[in-house]
Amino acid sequence: MPARGRQAVLWGGFAFVLIVAPLVFQSGLALTALSQMGYMIIICLSYNLLLGQGGMLSFGHAVYTGLGAFCAVHALNHAGAEGLPLPVSLVPLVGGLGGAAVAAVLGWVSTRKAHVPFAMITMGVGELVFAMTPMFPGLFGGEGGISTNRVVGEPVFGITFGPQIQLYYLIATYCFACTALIFLFTATPLGRMLNAVRDNPERVAFVGCDPQTVRYIAFVIAGFFAGIGGGLFALNFELVQGSAVGGLTSASYLLYTYIGGTLLFFGPIIGAILSVLVGVLLSEFTKAWALYLGLAFMLIVMFAPGGLSAILMANLRVAASGKFCRLVKPGSALLAATPVWLAGVTSLVEMTYHRQIHAPLNPTFRHFGVLLDVSDGADWAGAAALAIVGGVLFECARRGFVRHWRMVQEEMHALGPGAGGAS
Amino acid sequence: MAFFALSLLNGISYGLLLFMLSAGLTLIMSMMGVLNFAHASFYMLGAYLAYQVSAWIGFWPALLISPLVAALLGAVFERWVLRRVHRHGHASELLVTVGLSFVMLEVVQLVWGRAPVGYRIPAELEGPLFTLFGSPFPLYRAFMMGVSILMLLAIWLLVSRTRIGLVIQAALTHPDMVQALGHDVPRVSMGVFGGGVALAALAGVVGGNAYTTEPGMAFSVGNIVFVVVVVGGMGSLGGAFVASLLIGVVTTFAVSLDQSLLHLLQAVDVPVTDAMANHALLALKISQVAPLLPYLLLVSVLIFRPKGLMGTRET
Numbered sequence: 001m002p003a004r005g006r007q008a009v010l011w012g013g014f015a016f017v018l019i020v021a022p023l024v025f026q027s028g029l030a031l032t033a034l035s036q037m038g039y040m041i042i043i044c045l046s047y048n049l050l051l052g053q054g055g056m057l058s059f060g061h062a063v064y065t066g067l068g069a070f071c072a073v074h075a076l077n078h079a080g081a082e083g084l085p086l087p088v089s090l091v092p093l094v095g096g097l098g099g100a101a102v103a104a105v106l107g108w109v110s111t112r113k114a115h116v117p118f119a120m121i122t123m124g125v126g127e128l129v130f131a132m133t134p135m136f137p138g139l140f141g142g143e144g145g146i147s148t149n150r151v152v153g154e155p156v157f158g159i160t161f162g163p164q165i166q167l168y169y170l171i172a173t174y175c176f177a178c179t180a181l182i183f184l185f186t187a188t189p190l191g192r193m194l195n196a197v198r199d200n201p202e203r204v205a206f207v208g209c210d211p212q213t214v215r216y217i218a219f220v221i222a223g224f225f226a227g228i229g230g231g232l233f234a235l236n237f238e239l240v241q242g243s244a245v246g247g248l249t250s251a252s253y254l255l256y257t258y259i260g261g262t263l264l265f266f267g268p269i270i271g272a273i274l275s276v277l278v279g280v281l282l283s284e285f286t287k288a289w290a291l292y293l294g295l296a297f298m299l300i301v302m303f304a305p306g307g308l309s310a311i312l313m314a315n316l317r318v319a320a321s322g323k324f325c326r327l328v329k330p331g332s333a334l335l336a337a338t339p340v341w342l343a344g345v346t347s348l349v350e351m352t353y354h355r356q357i358h359a360p361l362n363p364t365f366r367h368f369g370v371l372l373d374v375s376d377g378a379d380w381a382g383a384a385a386l387a388i389v390g391g392v393l394f395e396c397a398r399r400g401f402v403r404h405w406r407m408v409q410e411e412m413h414a415l416g417p418g419a420g421g422a423s
Numbered sequence: 424m425a426f427f428a429l430s431l432l433n434g435i436s437y438g439l440l441l442f443m444l445s446a447g448l449t450l451i452m453s454m455m456g457v458l459n460f461a462h463a464s465f466y467m468l469g470a471y472l473a474y475q476v477s478a479w480i481g482f483w484p485a486l487l488i489s490p491l492v493a494a495l496l497g498a499v500f501e502r503w504v505l506r507r508v509h510r511h512g513h514a515s516e517l518l519v520t521v522g523l524s525f526v527m528l529e530v531v532q533l534v535w536g537r538a539p540v541g542y543r544i545p546a547e548l549e550g551p552l553f554t555l556f557g558s559p560f561p562l563y564r565a566f567m568m569g570v571s572i573l574m575l576l577a578i579w580l581l582v583s584r585t586r587i588g589l590v591i592q593a594a595l596t597h598p599d600m601v602q603a604l605g606h607d608v609p610r611v612s613m614g615v616f617g618g619g620v621a622l623a624a625l626a627g628v629v630g631g632n633a634y635t636t637e638p639g640m641a642f643s644v645g646n647i648v649f650v651v652v653v654v655g656g657m658g659s660l661g662g663a664f665v666a667s668l669l670i671g672v673v674t675t676f677a678v679s680l681d682q683s684l685l686h687l688l689q690a691v692d693v694p695v696t697d698a699m700a701n702h703a704l705l706a707l708k709i710s711q712v713a714p715l716l717p718y719l720l721l722v723s724v725l726i727f728r729p730k731g732l733m734g735t736r737e738t
Contacts, residue, residue: 057514109726116458116513120653121725127646128718135711247646251521258518291533294525301519302504305511352533 014179018172022165029280031164032236036276038171039232042178044257044268044275046225051254052262053186054218055198056111057119060126061226061253063106064099066245067129068227069234070140071098073148076234080152088152088161092174092231099227100220107219111212114201126250133242145241148234161235171232178225183265185221194218255297261307270308287357288349321415323408330401337393344387347372351383425556430676432555436564438671439571440633443626444644445651445663446578447619453595453658454615456513457505460520462623463645464527465493469624470631470640471535474542482545489628490621497620501613524641532638539637567629574622575664582660591615595658650717654724656734665732670717677713 021034043065050056072095079086086094106129110121133140140146151162161167185191193214196204201211234240243249252275260271282289304311318324350367355374358365363375373379448462469489476485500523508515544563551559582588594601594611602608634640651670655662684705724731 055514057517109722112726113729116517117725117729119514119517120458120649121722123646123649124653124718124721124725128715128722131714131718135707135715247642251525254518254521255525288529288533291526291529294522294529298504298519298522298526301511301515301522302507305515349533356533356536 011180015176018176022168028164031168033276033280035164035168035171035236036280037273038168038175039229039236040256040272040275041175041269042225042232043229043253044260044272045179045182046222046229047253047257048262048268049182049185049194049218049222049225051257052267053191053198054194054215056114056215056219057116057254058110058122058250059119059247059254060110060122060129060250061222062247062249063126063129063245064103064223064226065230065233065253066240066249067102068095068099068223068230069240069244070146070230071095071227072231072234073146073240074139076148076150076152077146080149086153087156088150088235089156089170091150091235092228095231095234096224096228099230100224103220103223103226107216107223111215111219114197114211114215123247126245126247130242130246133245140242141240143242145239147239150235150238167235171236174228174232178228179269182225186265190214190217255293259297259300259307261309263306264309264313267307267309270312274308286346286350287353288346291349292346317412318408321408321412323411326408327401327404330397330404333397334394334401337390337397340386341390341394343368344383344385344390347383348380348387351380425558426679428555429558429560430679431672432560432564434672434675435668436568436671437675438668439568440626440630441644441648441651441671442664442667443571443574443630444623444648445655445667446575446660447622448648449652449655449658449660449663450578450622451616451619452652454591455505455516455612457516457520457616458513458649459616459619460517460645461523461527462520462620463641463648464524465497465620465623466627466630466644467531467636467638467641468496468527469493469627470542470636471531471540471627472624473628473631474535474540474636477542477545486625486628490624493624493627494617494621498613498617501616505616506609506612524645528638528641537638539635542632542636544632563633567633570625570629574625578622578660647717650721654720654731656731659731659733662731662733670720673716674713677716678710680709683708 018038022031025031025034043061046064047058047061050058050061072091075084075086075094076088076091078084079088079091106125110118110125113121134142150167151160159166161170186195193204193209196207197211197214204211204214230244233244256271256275257268258271259274260269261267278289278293282292286292300307306314315324318327347367347370350365351372351374354363354365354372364371364373366372372383444462444466448459451457451459451462472489472492473482473485476488504519504523505516508519548563548566550562552562552565553560580588582591590601590606590611594606594608598608601611631640647670651663651666654670655664655666684707688705
């Protein structure tokens, strides 16, 4: 298939999924989760404009999403109380402009450096803004935050954005538009220059283009999209608190974007979807979700710096070259060993958590359908044994898989360029 | 006068605690170029380990055991994780320590719970050391200051007067040459990482009971330690010392001052209207702005003097 046709199919598929998703998953919980995914996709893509496209590791991205959200909330409240002629559907744009304005000021400080100093400045600026939130209760609402009501003004074509489904389609529209705009930006000369600044700033300077200016413009653009994401967040929750600009929020954007993958355009989309799944589902399922998330992040940094999207693409490439059958055997060994190991490790973790929190009341709980008793030494020994045996099996299977994987990759390299990979 | 003297002493003891943390961080930074994001997590771990060990066998063994255990864990992390990530570049090294800080926070909560633990000052160190202008100065504060000054001396002697220190110093600037002379530079790195982490844990042992031992302690102190290292100048022990004391004293004074811009206006005889009295910016007290000061200092240093106060290279 020609490249252009394939792109049309991909974008069409993306739009189709956005339209159909709420019809497939109709429950209230699913609809909230889908709405959150919509704006998280915009936020993670805007973050990756810095991290992946520009090589700028930011620890303060929540400043731009959070302040964008505060702008949107204030605009919405003005529209409600003073009759500001602003339709609700344009409120996220106010957030975007707010984010861009803040980024235009703070970016001037931040983008003078790159690499580790850039990371530290963004962290300092982020903490600065976060420490300011309790000082100005009029702007940030103190501890309670600022609440709003998104049903404001005359309905347009009967759409009030009161029901979640109407809001979802607004978010989906913004999500599609912003994804397309960010993608188009990466193809502009400025977007290409941003990649060049990431890879070799000295050479960019010799070409006659100031790397600092390129970083600055990209930073403001990222701030704009981050602000749109923040505005949609404000519309969705109708409440923005000081923690929206905090370091933990920034760190979570970094974590999920990196897990999704920073090297490929669609990587952050996977990260954004994962963030909502973890936040909504996994946190219901286990109290230890943050521990698993941290460990998963460390494993990705160590073994697959390209993130989940790079793993996916590398496997697709192997499949396309027709050598996938050679990986089936070691791959299925790996897939068989992983659950054993994970079952052992998670049992240990869950038992420790349970002992910590509920043990005096009720020493037993169910983990994957198995009744575990934290007061019983045999259960602990069993879980530990499972973890150790599973760990040994997993390591053996992993080594075997890596050996085969490298062989296949070398053969593909020998055949033609464009092959590379993770693991 | 009493307020001034006590605030100064408290500020210095807080600053010395910050120095114990930043000394390890800056050693690791200059040796390996790694900005260890999990450094404050080792401070927290040191406090929790000391709490546990002192509950079992007492405070004095904990003073030794807790840093040793932390050093061992740090060395293991350097050997098996950090070295593996090294080939992906500094950003990945930074990211893996970010991940470690998350994991350590969760593990500490998993083992010791989310509430503060009752890690207390040992009985023989309780009570006041002397009374200054009617206010007592606690003995334990003096003990903290003593430990950090001893540690400062020990590091300085180790780095400048011993053979190990010579190898470390040489490995900082000419790792390839040191390697060629037959020293195992990766092992030196592992030692420096373990040693730096042990210093952080030691700070946790003596700081955990002076302040509170809780899961939030790493986060609250971690950012300040970064500020210290950058303001002092990356890799400069002397700079870290000056910056620690500066930030310790400034923040201690700032949290106890209730003046605002309004007071200043009144002092220079500007009539204060009601509207001005209710203005958010003018009515801000210095104590409210105190948490901002370290970050303001950080950002202005990064803009105007990127080398830091006493650093020799650009951050």
